Amino acid sequence: MSDYRKPRQARAIPTFEAILEAGAQLLGEIGIERISSNLVCERAGVTPPAFYRYFDDKYALVAALADRLMERQNEVLEQWLVRQQGASLEEVVGDTIGLLRETARIGDEMPGSLWILRALRAIPRLASIRLESHAYVTGRLTDLYEKLLPDVSRAVLERRNRLAVDLGYAIDEMIRENDIDREAVFEDARPLFQAMIAYPEYPGARSA
Known part of the structure; x- marks a missing residue:
């Protein structure tokens, strides 16, 4: 995103990281509407000029946090793809729930992840982060399934x-918004992923 800037010098990294950590904590505590740059500065122990050196406003801070969340989720995806080498179609589809669990773990480890997910859907200037991540995950999964469904x-x-990626992100958001048995949600989703990916092809699918 053009409205936040990463530090160029090693000595500036701790300040940048402190701001990110404070922003994530405050998102989890009070949500995106009440969070402000002043509150973030107070929590991080930095001055407003230090904040604006890296972020144009609070939405730029959320953009940086969202980029970090998507990057960590993409790392989990790549690790999962390595584990699928040599697996059958049925095994890959069945282990999609494992990918959901790992993705959820990343969100659990980042304070404010629910508000980040909400912001990516609700704030137009942040939509490109979600769309770019969805496109990346879709492409990597398609590379895998293309070998299994030639x-x-x-x-x-x-x-x-x-469709499967959108469902996966919706599930990740759902399990954070509600007091719900996440394992039950994962198991409910299992046949849905199987139906979306591995159902018999319909007429025209070869050339669609």
Whole structure:
């Protein structure tokens, strides 16, 4: 995002990280509407000029936190993809729940993750972070399933995987918004992922 700037000098990194940590904590405590740059500065122990050296406003701070969340989730995806090498279609689809669990763990480890997910859907200037992440995950999953479903066109697989990715992010948000049995949600989702990805191809799927 153009409205936040990473530090160029090593000595500035602790200040940048302190601001990010304070912002994440405050997001989790009071939400995006009540958070302000002044509150973040007070929590981080920095001055407003230090804040604005890196962030144009609180939404730029959320953008930086969102980028970090998406990057960590992408790392989990890459690790999961390595584990799928040599697996069958049924095994890969079945272990999608494992990917959901790992993605949820990343959110658990980052304070304010629920508000970050909400912001990516609700604030237009942050939408590109969500869309770029969805496109990346969709492409990587399509690369995997293209090897397992060689008779189904890539366009169809991309469409199905995009549906699956959107469902996965919706589940990650759902389990944080409600007092709900997340394992039950994961198991409810299992047949949905199987249906979206591995169902028999319909007429025209080869060329769609």
